[in-house]
Amino acid sequence: MSKPTRITNSLRALRFAHGEMTQAQLAEHIGVTRQTIIAIEQGRYSPSLEMAFQIAQVFRVPLDEVFQYPDGGQ
Amino acid sequence: MSYEERGTWIYLVTCTAAYAVYLAIVITRLTTAPAADVSYVPALLWTTGASVMASTLGRTFAGTVTTGGDRRRDVRDLEIYRFGEYTSRWFVVAGAAAALFMAMAKWDYFWIANVIYLGFVLWAVVGSGVKLAAYRRGLQVPG
Numbered sequence: 419m420s421k422p423t424r425i426t427n428s429l430r431a432l433r434f435a436h437g438e439m440t441q442a443q444l445a446e447h448i449g450v451t452r453q454t455i456i457a458i459e460q461g462r463y464s465p466s467l468e469m470a471f472q473i474a475q476v477f478r479v480p481l482d483e484v485f486q487y488p489d490g491g492q
Numbered sequence: 493m494s495y496e497e498r499g500t501w502i503y504l505v506t507c508t509a510a511y512a513v514y515l516a517i518v519i520t521r522l523t524t525a526p527a528a529d530v531s532y533v534p535a536l537l538w539t540t541g542a543s544v545m546a547s548t549l550g551r552t553f554a555g556t557v558t559t560g561g562d563r564r565r566d567v568r569d570l571e572i573y574r575f576g577e578y579t580s581r582w583f584v585v586a587g588a589a590a591a592l593f594m595a596m597a598k599w600d601y602f603w604i605a606n607v608i609y610l611g612f613v614l615w616a617v618v619g620s621g622v623k624l625a626a627y628r629r630g631l632q633v634p635g
Contacts, residue, residue, distance in 0.1 A: 423630075450566040453494040462630030463568055 510543035580619030587611015
């Protein structure tokens, strides 16, 4: 059906580093459901570039501190 | 489980159940009469109507009770919805094409109506299955 994503993320670590922010709180900041945050954290959903930037802004970090892509990825 | 995922489950179950009831009624009648004489229209309309009603009530229940009234549909829900519809639309096209050829070949109305109905049911069931798989396994950009 689809190719699994090779994008990884540090969402969980960043949430805990920012006052143990809950998935629901992050979802509220971005304007999505908590299930979407869970899906992103588990690598089951790749957010749009715009949503990725919104997430990075919530944590006030560069995009590549939130999402990573392995070298040599195709 | 989000409101939209629950709604997809409800839609899948009600569509499948309604078609199973319809098939049970019509197949029973087909064993005693030729297709041209089988009364299928009331059964088709009643089962379709009941399916729509049950699905609507089920979604309302899911929205008010099981998710605490949170009925938000976000961008992921929308992408999964579009993916499911895009993948399953071919069943409607196939049903319409089959009905066209059956009409040109002067098949009985019974078979033409039923092949169109089957196309709609497959569209709903396969579309729901694809959406649920995307909710469970994940939705990634095909490549």
